[in-house]
Amino acid sequence: MISSIFKGVFFAVLAIVAIAALGIVAPRPLWPDGRAERAERSQHVLVLSNPIHTDIAIPVDGDLISRFAFLRTAGLDLDNTNVRYLVFGWGGRSFYTETRTWADLKAGPVLKSFTLDRAVIHAELAGEIPANAPGVMAISIDTEGLERLKRFILGSFEQTNNQPSPLIGSNYGPNDAFFEGRGYFNALMGCNTWTAAGLRQAGLTSGLWTALPWMLRLSLSLHNDRDRFASTQIN
Numbered sequence: 366m367i368s369s370i371f372k373g374v375f376f377a378v379l380a381i382v383a384i385a386a387l388g389i390v391a392p393r394p395l396w397p398d399g400r401a402e403r404a405e406r407s408q409h410v411l412v413l414s415n416p417i418h419t420d421i422a423i424p425v426d427g428d429l430i431s432r433f434a435f436l437r438t439a440g441l442d443l444d445n446t447n448v449r450y451l452v453f454g455w456g457g458r459s460f461y462t463e464t465r466t467w468a469d470l471k472a473g474p475v476l477k478s479f480t481l482d483r484a485v486i487h488a489e490l491a492g493e494i495p496a497n498a499p500g501v502m503a504i505s506i507d508t509e510g511l512e513r514l515k516r517f518i519l520g521s522f523e524q525t526n527n528q529p530s531p532l533i534g535s536n537y538g539p540n541d542a543f544f545e546g547r548g549y550f551n552a553l554m555g556c557n558t559w560t561a562a563g564l565r566q567a568g569l570t571s572g573l574w575t576a577l578p579w580m581l582r583l584s585l586s587l588h589n590d591r592d593r594f595a596s597t598q599i600n
Contacts (some may be wrong), residue, residue, distance in 0.1 A: 386539055388572050388573050388575060388576070388580060388584075389572040389575070389583055389584045390572065391572060391573035392571075392572070392573070393561075393565065393570065393571055393573045394565065394570065394590045396528060405507055405508075406507050406593065407505075407507065407508060408507065408508055409503055409504060409505050409506065409595070410422060410423050410503075410511070410514065410567065411494055411501055411503050411504070411545065411583070412501070412502040412503055412504065413452065413501055413559060414422075414578035414581075414582065415500060417577065417578065418556050418578065419556060419557050419581060420513065421452070421453050421560055421564075422450040422451070422491060422494060423450060423453070423511075423514070423515070423518075424449065424450055425450060425451060429451060429515070432515055432519065433451060433488070436451075436488055438529075438531050439488075439531035439532075439542030439543075440536075441490055442539075444541075445490065446525075448490045448491070448492065449491060449492050449493050450490075450491040450492075450494055451488065452488070452489040452491050453488055453550075454486070454487040454559075454560075455485070455486055455487075455521055455546055455550075455555075455559035455560075456484070456485060456487065456546075456555065457474075457483070457484065457551075457552075457555065458485045458543075458546075459474040459477040461543070462532065466536050479551070480551070481550070482524050482545030482549065482551075483498050483545070483546075484521075484547060485532065485545060486543070486544045486545075486546040486547055487542075487543055488541065489541040489542075491519055496595040502582055502585070503595035504567075504569065504585070504593055504594060504595075505592070505594075506567045506568055506569070506593075507568060510566070510568035510569075510575055511567065513567060513568075514563055514564075514566050514567040515597050516566070517563045519552050520547070521546055521547055521548075522545070522546065525545075525571075529544045529545070530544060530545040531543070531544050532544060532545065532573070540584075551598050552576070553576055554576075555576065557575050557578055557580070558574070558576065560581060561584075562587065564585070569585060570585075570588035570589055571584050572584030572587070572588070
C-alpha cells in the first residue's frame with residue numbers, strides 16, 4: 366500500500382517536472398519572425414516579478430500618456446513629473462484585488478484562482494526602476510514591437526460604452542488602480558502567460574507554457590539573443 370502511494374506520488378512529481386520543462390524548452394512561436402531579430406532595438410521595457418506574479422513596465426512618454434489617458438478616471442496622476450513608468454499586470458479579480466500583501470492571503474481567493482475568475486488589469490505609476498534590481502529584467506525591443514505591446518495591453522481592458530471600466534475603491538494606494546479585464550483567469554493560464562503573450566507581441570520568443578515567473582524568465586533567456594537583456598537574473 367505504502368509502496369503504491371510512493372510510486373503514485375513519484376510519477377505525479379515526474380509528470381509535473383516534465384510538463385514544466387516542456388513549457389520552458391518548447392518555443393512559442395515555433396518559427397519566430399526573423400525581422401524582429403534584425404530590427405534596431407532602440408526601445409526597452411521591464412518585466413517585474415515576485416515569486417508568483419509578473420508585470421510589464423513601459424517607460425513614460427507623450428504617446429504612452431495619450432494612449433492611456435483613461436487611467437485618470439481611476440484617479441491616477443499621469444502628470445506627476447516623478448512618474449517614469451506605467452506598470453501593467455493581468456490577473457484574477459478575487460485574488461488580485463483582495464491580496465494586497467501576503468498577510469492578506471485567504472483561502473477563498475486562492476481557491477477561486479484555480480477555477481475561473483473574472484480578469485482585471487492592474488495599472489500602477491512608478492518612478493525610477495533600476496534595471497539590475499532583483500526581480501527586474503530589462504528587455505530591448507524595436508519601435509514596432511513597442512507599438513504592438515501597447516495595443517496588446519490596451520486590448521486587455523474590458524470596455525463599457527467604448528471606455529475601460531475602473532474598479533473604484535479596489536486600489537492598493539494612491540498610485541495604482543484596477544480595471545475590468547477581458548477574459549477569465551485561471552492559475553494555469555494566468556498572469557505570467559499574459560505577460561508572455563505581451564512580450565511575444567513585442568517580438569520575443571517565450572516558452573510554450575510559463576505559468577510561473579521563473580519559467581517565463583528562464584524561457585526568455587533560452588529562446589532570445591542575450592543582447593536583448595540588460596539583466597537576466599533568475600531569482
